[in-house]
Amino acid sequence: MKNTTVTNDVAIQVTGLKKNFGDNQVLRGIDETIRKGEKVVVIGPSGSGKSTFLRCLNLLERPTEGRIFVHGDEITARGCNVDKLRQKMGMVFQHFNLFPHKTILENITLVPIHTGLMKRKEAEERAYSLLERIGLKEKALTYPNMLSGGQKQRVAIVRALAMSPEVMLFDEPTSALDPEMVGEVLSVMAELAEDGMTMVVVTHEMGFAREVGTRVLFMDEGLILEQDEPKAFFANPKHPRLVDFLSKVL
Amino acid sequence: MGFFTSLWQGFHSAIVRTFVTDDRYLIFAKGLQNTLVITLGALIVGIFIGVAVAVLKVYYYQVGPFKLWPSLGSFLRTGRLRYLNQVLLRLMDGFLNCYLTVFRGTPVVVQLMVWAFVVFSSTNEVLVAIIGFGINSGAYVAEIVRAGIMAVDKGQTEAGRSLGLSAWATMRLIVLPQAFKNVLPALSNEFIALLKETSIVGYIAVTDITKAAALVRARTFDAFIPLFFVASVYLIMVTILTYFQKKLETVLQASDRK
Numbered sequence: 447m448k449n450t451t452v453t454n455d456v457a458i459q460v461t462g463l464k465k466n467f468g469d470n471q472v473l474r475g476i477d478e479t480i481r482k483g484e485k486v487v488v489i490g491p492s493g494s495g496k497s498t499f500l501r502c503l504n505l506l507e508r509p510t511e512g513r514i515f516v517h518g519d520e521i522t523a524r525g526c527n528v529d530k531l532r533q534k535m536g537m538v539f540q541h542f543n544l545f546p547h548k549t550i551l552e553n554i555t556l557v558p559i560h561t562g563l564m565k566r567k568e569a570e571e572r573a574y575s576l577l578e579r580i581g582l583k584e585k586a587l588t589y590p591n592m593l594s595g596g597q598k599q600r601v602a603i604v605r606a607l608a609m610s611p612e613v614m615l616f617d618e619p620t621s622a623l624d625p626e627m628v629g630e631v632l633s634v635m636a637e638l639a640e641d642g643m644t645m646v647v648v649t650h651e652m653g654f655a656r657e658v659g660t661r662v663l664f665m666d667e668g669l670i671l672e673q674d675e676p677k678a679f680f681a682n683p684k685h686p687r688l689v690d691f692l693s694k695v696l
Numbered sequence: 697m698g699f700f701t702s703l704w705q706g707f708h709s710a711i712v713r714t715f716v717t718d719d720r721y722l723i724f725a726k727g728l729q730n731t732l733v734i735t736l737g738a739l740i741v742g743i744f745i746g747v748a749v750a751v752l753k754v755y756y757y758q759v760g761p762f763k764l765w766p767s768l769g770s771f772l773r774t775g776r777l778r779y780l781n782q783v784l785l786r787l788m789d790g791f792l793n794c795y796l797t798v799f800r801g802t803p804v805v806v807q808l809m810v811w812a813f814v815v816f817s818s819t820n821e822v823l824v825a826i827i828g829f830g831i832n833s834g835a836y837v838a839e840i841v842r843a844g845i846m847a848v849d850k851g852q853t854e855a856g857r858s859l860g861l862s863a864w865a866t867m868r869l870i871v872l873p874q875a876f877k878n879v880l881p882a883l884s885n886e887f888i889a890l891l892k893e894t895s896i897v898g899y900i901a902v903t904d905i906t907k908a909a910a911l912v913r914a915r916t917f918d919a920f921i922p923l924f925f926v927a928s929v930y931l932i933m934v935t936i937l938t939y940f941q942k943k944l945e946t947v948l949q950a951s952d953r954k
Contacts, residue, residue, distance in 0.1 A: 543851040591952060
C-alpha cells in the first residue's frame with residue numbers, strides 16, 4: 447500500500463495513472479499530489495491528455511491502471527461509492543451542460559434535493575444566495591436557453607457549488623465562450639479561489655494560470671513534463687516541449 | 697316524389713336500421729368501449745416495455761458491448777464476477793434483440809392469434825388483445841425511445857453523474873424527459889397506428905367498433921352507413937389524440953423559448 451504517505455492536507459493523490467482508449471494510450475503514467483487549497487492549472491496542447499486526466503479524478507473516465515485517492519479514500523478501489531465521492535467534487539464543463547428542460551433554479555436545486563443533502567426550502571434559499579453572488583438572481587425562473595454563454599457557465603459553477611464540494615474541477619471552462627464573456631467566468635473562478643477552494647483547472651487562459659494558479663502543470667503526450675509555481679513556470683521553462691508550447695501561446 | 701326526397705328516405709331508413717332497430721347502437725357502443733380499452737391498455741403496456749427495453753439497451757452499449765465467448769472464457773478462467781456480469785449483459789442484449797426482431801418482423805394479427813389460440817386460450821379476449829398489442833407496440837416504442845435517448849447530448853449524463861446522481865436517477869430526471877420531448881411526434885405516430893391496428897381484434901372474437909360494423913352490416917345488408925360511421929369514429933379519435941399531442945408539445949417547448 448503506497449497510501450501510507452497520505453497526510454491530512456492532501457486533497458487528491460494520483461499514482462501510476464494510465465488510460466487507454468482502445469490501442470490509443472492517452473495517459474502514460476501520472477503521479478501527482480494535490481494539496482488542500484491548491485489551485486492547480488493544467489496546460490498543454492490538445493490531445494495531450496489533460497482533459498482525460500481531469501475526468502479520471504472523478505471517474506468520469508475509468509483509469510486503465512493506477513490508483514487515485516481523494517481525501518485519503520481510494521476511489522479506484524472496487525466497491526467505492528462513486529456517487530458519494532462525486533457529491534464532494536464539483537465539475538464544470540466546456541459546454542456548460544446545464545439541464546435545458548429545467549429552470550435555472552431547478553438546475554441548482556435538483557441534485558441537492560434529490561440526494562437528500564437539503565430540503566427544498568433550504569436548497570432554494572441557498573440557490574438564490576449563490577445566484578445573487580453572481581448577479582443572476584433575477585434569472586432564477588428562466589430556462590438556460592435564455593442565458594448567454596457566460597451566464598450559463600456561471601450558473602454551471604454555482605450548480606456545482608450548491609453541493610458544497612471540497613474540490614472543484616474545471617474542464618476548459620472558457621473555451622466555448624465568446625471572448626467578451628471569458629472575463630466574467632474567470633472572475634467568478636478567481637473569487638472561488640480566494641475563498642480557499644481546492645481547484646484543478648484545465649485551461650488555455652495563461653493569464654488565469656499566472657494570476658490565480660498556485661501551481662502549473664504542463665502535459666504532453668499523456669505525461670506531466672514540467673511543473674512549477676506560476677512565476678517560475680512561465681519565466682523559466684526548462685523542457686524543450688514547454689518552451690516550444692509557450693512560444694506559440696504567449 | 698322527387699329524386700332527393702326518395703334519396704333522403706332511403707338514407708334515413710338505412711340509418712334507422714343500422715342504429716335503432718334492435719337497439720343496434722348498443723353493439724357500436726360496446727365496440728367503441730372495447731377499442732378504447734384495448735388501445736389504452738396496450739398503450740400503457742407498450743410504453744412500460746418500450747422504455748424498459750430502450751434503457752436496458754442503452755445501458756448495455758454504455759458499459760459494453762461485450763463479446764459472449766471471450767467474456768465467458770475470462771469468467772471461467774478467473775472466476776471474477778465482473779466477467780459473469782458481462783456474460784449476463786450480453787445475453788440480455790441478445791434476448792432483447794430477439795424480442796425486437798420477432799415482434800417487429802411478424803404481422804401483429806398473427807401474433808394476436810398465437811396469443812389467443814396457442815398461448816392463452818383464455819375467455820378474456822380483451823385482456824389477451826391488450827397483452828398482444830402491448831407487447832407488439834413495446835417493440836416499436838423501444839426503438840423510438842432508444843433513438844430519443846441517444847439524441848440527448850452525452851454531456852447531460854456527465855453533468856448529472858458529476859453532481860453525484862446515480863445512473864438511474866440521471867436517466868430518469870435528466871435524460872428521459874429530454875428524450876421524451878425529442879420523440880413525442882414519433883410516439884404519437886405509434887399510438888395512432890396502434891389505435892387503428894386494434895381494428896383486427898375481430899380475428900380473436902372481440903367485438904371492437906370495426907367488428908361491430910361488420911356484425912350490423914351482416915344483419916342489415918347495408919355496408920355504407922356502418923363503415924362510414926366507423927371510419928368517422930376513428931378519424932375523430934385520431935384528431936383528438938393529435939390535438940393533445942400538439943398541446944403537450946407546446947407545454948414541453950416552454951424551455952426552448954429564447
